[in-house]
Each structure stands twice: as structure tokens, then as C-alpha cells.
Amino acid sequence: MENFAYSNPVKILFGKSMINRIGKEASSFGKKALLVYGKSSIKSNGVYDQIVKSLQKASIEFEEHPGVKPNPIISHAREGVKKARETGCDLIIAAGGGSVIDEAKAIAAGIHYQGDLWDFFIGKAKINSALPLITVLTIPATGSEMNSGFVVTNEETKQKYSAGSFYSFPKVSILDPETGYSLPKEQTAYGASDAVAHLLEGYLTTCDEDSEITDNYVFAVFKTIISSCERIFKDPKDYNARASMMWAATLALNGQQALGYKNISFPNHAIEHSLSALYDMPHGLGLAIIIPAYMKHNISKISKRLAKLGGNVFKVSKDTETIKAYENWLRKDLNLKTKLSENSIPREDFSKIADNADGLIKLWGMGISKKETESILEKAF
Amino acid sequence: MENFAYSNPVKILFGKSMINRIGKEASSFGKKALLVYGKSSIKSNGVYDQIVKSLQKASIEFEEHPGVKPNPIISHAREGVKKARETGCDLIIAAGGGSVIDEAKAIAAGIHYQGDLWDFFIGKAKINSALPLITVLTIPATGSEMNSGFVVTNEETKQKYSAGSFYSFPKVSILDPETGYSLPKEQTAYGASDAVAHLLEGYLTTCDEDSEITDNYVFAVFKTIISSCERIFKDPKDYNARASMMWAATLALNGQQALGYKNISFPNHAIEHSLSALYDMPHGLGLAIIIPAYMKHNISKISKRLAKLGGNVFKVSKDTETIKAYENWLRKDLNLKTKLSENSIPREDFSKIADNADGLIKLWGMGISKKETESILEKAF
Numbered sequence: 149m150e151n152f153a154y155s156n157p158v159k160i161l162f163g164k165s166m167i168n169r170i171g172k173e174a175s176s177f178g179k180k181a182l183l184v185y186g187k188s189s190i191k192s193n194g195v196y197d198q199i200v201k202s203l204q205k206a207s208i209e210f211e212e213h214p215g216v217k218p219n220p221i222i223s224h225a226r227e228g229v230k231k232a233r234e235t236g237c238d239l240i241i242a243a244g245g246g247s248v249i250d251e252a253k254a255i256a257a258g259i260h261y262q263g264d265l266w267d268f269f270i271g272k273a274k275i276n277s278a279l280p281l282i283t284v285l286t287i288p289a290t291g292s293e294m295n296s297g298f299v300v301t302n303e304e305t306k307q308k309y310s311a312g313s314f315y316s317f318p319k320v321s322i323l324d325p326e327t328g329y330s331l332p333k334e335q336t337a338y339g340a341s342d343a344v345a346h347l348l349e350g351y352l353t354t355c356d357e358d359s360e361i362t363d364n365y366v367f368a369v370f371k372t373i374i375s376s377c378e379r380i381f382k383d384p385k386d387y388n389a390r391a392s393m394m395w396a397a398t399l400a401l402n403g404q405q406a407l408g409y410k411n412i413s414f415p416n417h418a419i420e421h422s423l424s425a426l427y428d429m430p431h432g433l434g435l436a437i438i439i440p441a442y443m444k445h446n447i448s449k450i451s452k453r454l455a456k457l458g459g460n461v462f463k464v465s466k467d468t469e470t471i472k473a474y475e476n477w478l479r480k481d482l483n484l485k486t487k488l489s490e491n492s493i494p495r496e497d498f499s500k501i502a503d504n505a506d507g508l509i510k511l512w513g514m515g516i517s518k519k520e521t522e523s524i525l526e527k528a529f
Numbered sequence: 530m531e532n533f534a535y536s537n538p539v540k541i542l543f544g545k546s547m548i549n550r551i552g553k554e555a556s557s558f559g560k561k562a563l564l565v566y567g568k569s570s571i572k573s574n575g576v577y578d579q580i581v582k583s584l585q586k587a588s589i590e591f592e593e594h595p596g597v598k599p600n601p602i603i604s605h606a607r608e609g610v611k612k613a614r615e616t617g618c619d620l621i622i623a624a625g626g627g628s629v630i631d632e633a634k635a636i637a638a639g640i641h642y643q644g645d646l647w648d649f650f651i652g653k654a655k656i657n658s659a660l661p662l663i664t665v666l667t668i669p670a671t672g673s674e675m676n677s678g679f680v681v682t683n684e685e686t687k688q689k690y691s692a693g694s695f696y697s698f699p700k701v702s703i704l705d706p707e708t709g710y711s712l713p714k715e716q717t718a719y720g721a722s723d724a725v726a727h728l729l730e731g732y733l734t735t736c737d738e739d740s741e742i743t744d745n746y747v748f749a750v751f752k753t754i755i756s757s758c759e760r761i762f763k764d765p766k767d768y769n770a771r772a773s774m775m776w777a778a779t780l781a782l783n784g785q786q787a788l789g790y791k792n793i794s795f796p797n798h799a800i801e802h803s804l805s806a807l808y809d810m811p812h813g814l815g816l817a818i819i820i821p822a823y824m825k826h827n828i829s830k831i832s833k834r835l836a837k838l839g840g841n842v843f844k845v846s847k848d849t850e851t852i853k854a855y856e857n858w859l860r861k862d863l864n865l866k867t868k869l870s871e872n873s874i875p876r877e878d879f880s881k882i883a884d885n886a887d888g889l890i891k892l893w894g895m896g897i898s899k900k901e902t903e904s905i906l907e908k909a910f
Contacts, residue, residue: 149544149768149769149773149776150544151544151547152541152543152544153540153542154540154541155538155539158536159534159536160534162532162534162789163533164532166532325530359769360757360770361750361753361772361773361776361777361780364750364752364753365746365749365780368742368745368746369742369745371745372741372742375741376742388530388739389741391530391742392530392741392742395742395788395789396742407543407776408543408772408773
């Protein structure tokens with residue numbers, strides 16, 4: 149088990165009607181908020197109204213910054229920074245899924261930075277401050293509500309890159325499982341696939357394989373996501389299943405999922421980011437395509453880890469059985485098309501995808517060759 | 530799944546040689562520390578020297594407050610407050626197990642309070658401030674290193690009571706699994722029993738039994754403690770087993786073990802505190818005596834919970850089998866004497882024990898009659 153430092157300052161408010169507390173919480177941090185959100189979903193499911201009512205009650209002014217894309221883009225984040233500055237916002241509120249929260253983190257970090265926002269993503273600048281951020285999560289998936297990282301796409305350079313800092317933790321995150329009732333089925337599935345991917349990246353890439361407590365934590369969260377999805381697909385208004393799913397997705401990337409693991413990396417994210425950047429593919433879907441292929445490609449190296457995972461999560465005992473069980477879950481339970489060919493990504497693009505992924509692979513220092521990436525893509529075809 | 534608010538601001542530094550960072554950490558919070566510890570163990574295992582060297586390097590002055598008892602007593606905590614005030618300490622450092630950390634929390638809370646320290650424990654006063662606290666944990670057991678509660682015994686009134694506040698979270702807790710190498714075997718066993726008890730109190734007393742994510746978290750931590758103990762008893766210097774055990778014990782009472790559970794209570798702790806207060810019994814041993822009896826007494830009420838626990842942790846399927854497996858683990862694996870009669874507690878004392886427990890049962894509003902307590906004691910005999 150590797151040494152680690154861990155702290156997570158996010159205050160979580162979890163459950164029914166918790167959104168009504170946002171005004172009171174906001175008043176601890178500022179007077180005027182930039183309210184960041186995506187399309188119309190928070191208006192149709194009542195989240196927007198709850199937030200506005202609570203902010204008004206607490207006399208918190210706000211400006212709106214709608215239109216965040218599912219893969220948020222840097223130009224829109226830059227506009228958010230401009231708007232927050234011009235209107236004198238001293239607080240950011242994000243209402244939506246991980247994309248909205250990620251863009252809001254970028255905006256919060258950018259306010260006091262005089263250079264270009266993209267500098268944070270390419271290692272050209274460090275984040276040294278951020279406006280306080282409050283999030284209202286509506287899609288369990290990315291864990292962004294309880295961590296300090298964020299991912300944004302530069303649509304000009306076709307780079308989907310990440311940034312982060314201790315200043316980027318939200319101050320408060322509100323998680324109301326009832327917001328899931330109106331989620332389209334595929335959103336629940338993408339979220340589940342994404343959350344599990346966060347568990348798997350650390351679990352499969354650690355160089356120190358003797359961290360029993362963290363392995364068991366990973367299995368616990370993984371099993372919960374499987375059983376919760378099963379219940380949700382039977383009854384989308386199963387509150388307790390939505391609740392377990394939501395908290396599990398948070399626990400899947402709040403840092404605890406990899407404590408004690410050594411030199412972990414995010415190879416599947418690097419390749420998936422390329423798919424999202426080039427084809428605007430949903431992140432959770434891209435991961436469902438890449439990870440089984442990654443497992444097959446690396447089977448000899450991660451055979452023991454796969455077997456242990458299978459034994460604890462799927463009641464199987466062999467590495468190959470684990471991959472099969474995981475793929476089955478993605479395809480049959482989550483109903484995801486886990487092949488590139490099923491998603492209209494042609495073989496001819498492999499070199500372009502690998503090239504794009506290579507930028508991130510090099511930035512993250514992962515040492516995966518383009519040939520290897522192409523070989524994984526081939527297995528994902 | 531019940532609504533919850535959760536935040537945990539403790540910064541954890543985990544692993545080998547992390548104690549050497551204490552000087553640097555301390556310098557963020559103060560200039561002069563009260564160094565609280567127990568007997569000689571931190572001197573013989575090198576922890577004391579590491580701390581002193583690091584503090585000196587960072588020019589942090591310190592006063593010593595040794596002599597904390599395994600069940601810490603209020604008079605000694607009062608002395609600590611006096612010493613810290615007289616010598617102008619602006620920071621508390623606790624080096625030891627949960628007892629040392631708990632007394633240190635009491636001292637930290639008492640500095641700015643003009644009344645008697647015991648007021649915090651009997652609900653007569655609220656903690657409104659505390660000196661910053663840094664802990665160096667040497668015994669995985671109580672979870673006090675990452676929570677905001679603490680337990681102290683009033684040796685005059687024979688009350689072992691608890692207190693807590695948001696101000697009582699340590700600022701930094703340093704966990705070095707190597708400190709476990711010199712632990713007597715029974716200390717490891719008491720710690721394991723204590724940590725598991727923290728999981729069981731919430732798991733068995735929740736009124737909302739549909740919190741799958743937290744149930745799975747509980748099982749994960751419980752299983753880790755079992756497998757780690759097995760390895761530790763085979764090889765006391767098995768670093769990774771010590772490490773998993775140490776982090777598991779922290780996760781067993783850092784708040785996460787009961788998120789979503791409803792109206793949980795600590796009935797076994799209430800009764801055990803009576804044993805500790807009257808007979809100075811080690812806390813983990815007392816819990817190993819009381820909990821199996823509590824399970825038997827309440828079997829019809831908690832039958833389903835026991836069966837689920839057994840299925841996930843012990844590979845058994847019936848409530849009675851779970852109790853048996855848990856008792857076996859305590860007796861055979863941990864080598865604990867789980868009967869009152871084996872620990873020289875006479876039947877004639879049952880009324881006195883129940884009377885003592887009743888104070889805490891009433892303070893905590895638990896509604897367990899003295900007759901019921903005696904019936905549990907009978908089953909524990």
C-alpha cells in the first residue's frame with residue numbers, strides 16, 4: 149500500500165428537498181452568483197425553479213450562463229468568465245451533470261487569471277485561486293461534485309483535456325436523487341459506465357496490488373452501481389436505488405477509490421477523450437467501448453486483477469470471464485453499444501484517433517505508443 | 530435512504546515516514562504545542578523521537594502532557610487544559626491511540642471555555658471553539674483521528690460519556706502503519722473489535738434498511754478488518770495488512786459508515802461504557818462481550834439485517850449463523866474472551882452495570898429499559 153495524503157473539504161447535502169437550502173448555503177460565500185447550466189432539463193424537472201426560489205429568498209442575485217454542452221467547450225467557458233467578471237459575480241453555481249460542473253470549475257478558476265483559460269489545461273499555468281463554487285448535481289456519473297478536477301474540450305484544437313487544483317473543490321454540493329426521475333435511460337447508463345470506469349482506472353493500473361481496503365471499497369461501489377441500475381431500469385422512480393446510485397457515483401471518484409494505489413493512470417480516459425473530442429461522443433459510452441478492449445489488450449499484465457475483480461463483483465473466477473461479465477453488463481444491463489463499428493466510427497479513422505489521444509497520453513506521461521492505441525481501437529471495433 | 534449532510538475536513542497523511550512531516554504541518558497552525566500521550570510506548574517505538582525531531586526542525590516549541598489512561602479520565606484532561614493555558618500553547622498534538630486523541634480533543638475544546646470541562650459531556654455546555662489538533666495515530670481502532678467525537682470517563686461519578694463538535698475534527702491526522710509493529714497482540718484485537726463495532730451499531734440500528742451503497746461500504750470495511758487481522762496475526766510486520774487494517778478502522782467511524790441510515794443509535798456503546806467506567810475494561814473487549822448478546826436479544830427485530838450481513842461477510846445465510854460466525858471471529862481469530870464470566874464480572878453486579886448504563890441510555894434518548902440491559906448482560910454472561 150502506497151503512502152498517500154488525502155483531504156476532501158466538500159460539504160455534501162444529500163437527499164430530497166435539499167436543493168431548497170442553496171440560498172442559505174450561497175449566502176455564506178457571496179452575494180451574486182453566476183448560474184451555470186445546460187439545456188432545458190433543469191427547467192422541465194423543476195430544479196431551476198427550486199434554485200431560483202431559494203436564491204431569491206436569501207437575497208442572492210444571479211446572472212445566468214446556460215448552454216453548457218455535454219462535452220463542455222472552452223469558448224463557452226471563456227464566455228462564462230467574461231460574463232461573471234462583467235456582472236460582478238462573486239460565486240458560481242452549477243446545476244446539472246458533470247459537464248456543467250466541470251465548465252463551472254473552469255469559470256471559477258479563470259476569474260482571477262489574466263491569461264487564456266486553456267493555459268490551465270495544457271500545463272502552461274497553475275490555478276492559484278477560484279471563486280467559491282456550489283453545485284446541484286442532476287446526473288450521477290463523473291464524481292466532479294466531490295473532487296477537484298475538471299475536463300473541457302478545446303473545439304478548435306480538438307483537445308479534450310483536464311485541469312484541477314485544491315481550489316477547484318466545490319464548497320457545497322447538493323445531491324437530490326429525485327432529479328434522476330426524469331433522466332433518459334441512456335443518461336443513467338452513460339453515468340453508470342462512467343462511474344465504474346473511474347473505479348477501474350485506478351484498480352487496473354496500480355503498480356502496488358496489495359491495498360485490500362481500497363480493493364474492497366472499489367468492489368463495494370461497483371456492486372452497488374450494478375444492483376442500483378438493475379432496480380432503476382425496472383422502476384425509474386425507485387428512490388432508494390437512485391440514491392444509492394448517486395452516492396456510489398460520487399464515491400467512485402472522490403479520491404478514496406485509489407488511496408494506497410501506486411502510480412495509477414487513466415489510459416482509457418486518454419483514448420476516450422479523443423473519441424469525445426473528434427465525434428462528440430458521450431463520455432460514458434466512449435469508456436464502455438474502450439475499457440473492454442483495453443482489458444483484452446492488457447490481459448496478461450492484469451490477469452490477476454481481473455480475476456480478483458470478477459470473483460468479488462461478478463462471481464466468476466477467470467480473467468476472461470471477468471471481461472465477458474463486464475461487457476455483458478454494459479451491453480445487456482445498460483444497453484450500450486460497446487463497439488466502435490456500432491457507433492459509426494470507421495476503421496480508417498484509427499490513426500487520427502490515436503494521434504489525438506497521443507497528445508493527452510504524452511501530457512499525462514503514460515507511455516502508450518500510437519501503435520498500442522490503434523491495437524486497442526482494433527479490439528474495440 | 531435517509532437525507533444526510535456530510536463533510537469531513539481532516540487532512541490525512543498516511544504511510545511510512547509520514548510522522549516526519551508533523552513539524553511542517555504544525556507550523557501552519559501554531560507556535561507551541563501541548564504534546565499529549567499515554568505511557569512509554571511512543572518512546573520505545575520511536576514515535577516520540579520522530580515527533581520531537583520534526584517539531585524542533587520546524588521551530589515548534591512544545592510542552593508535554595503524558596499519562597493519558599486507556600480509558601482517559603476527566604481529571605487528567607482538566608490538568609491538560611491548565612497546562613496548555615499556563616504555558617501558552619496554541620496547538621494540541623496527540624500521539625497514541627483513540628484514548629490519547631480523545632483526551633486531546635477534550636483539552637482542545639476546553640481552552641477557551643471558562644466552566645468545567647465535564648459540562649460538554651453532560652449537555653450543559655456546547656463546544657464553540659477549539660485549539661487546532663494534530664494527531665499521530667498508533668492504534669487502529671476508534672476512528673477518532675477522522676471524526677469529531679470523543680469519549681472521556683469521569684472517574685468520580687463513574688460516567689464514561691462522549692462529546693463532540695465540528696470544531697473537534699483534527700486538522701491533520703498522521704497514520705503510519707509501521708507503528709503497529711510493536712503493538713501487543715491483544716491491542717490489535719481490541720482495535721479490530723472496536724472498529725467493527727462502529728460499523729455494526731449503524732448497520733443494525735438503522736430504521737431505513739434500504740441504503741445499498743452504505744451497506745456495501747460496511748461489508749467492505751468489515752471484510753478488510755477480518756482479512757487484515759488474519760495476516761497480522763500470522764506476521765505482525767506485514768506492512769500492507771497493517772496498512773489496510775489502519776485505514777479500514779478509520780473508515781469505520783469517519784461518518785461514511787452510516788450515511789443514509791436513519792435514527793441510528795449506539796446501544797452497545799452505552800452498555801459497554803458502563804463496563805469500562807466500572808471495571809476499566811478495554812473498550813474493544815467490552816464491545817466484543819456486549820454485541821453478540823445484543824444480537825441474540827434483538828434477533829427477531831434484526832433478523833434480516835443479520836442474514837444480509839452474514840451473506841456478505843461470512844458466507845452464511847441465517848441470522849443465527851451470522852451471530853455464531855461473528856462470535857467465532859472474536860473468540861478464535863481475535864482470541865478475545867467474549868463472556869462476562871470469563872472476565873470476572875459477577876452476575877451480582879448486573880443491576881449496578883445497568884444503572885450506570887441507564888444514565889447514558891437516557892442522555893442519548895435510546896429507550897432501553899434497565900430490565901432489557903440486564904437481559905443483554907445475562908446473555909453476555
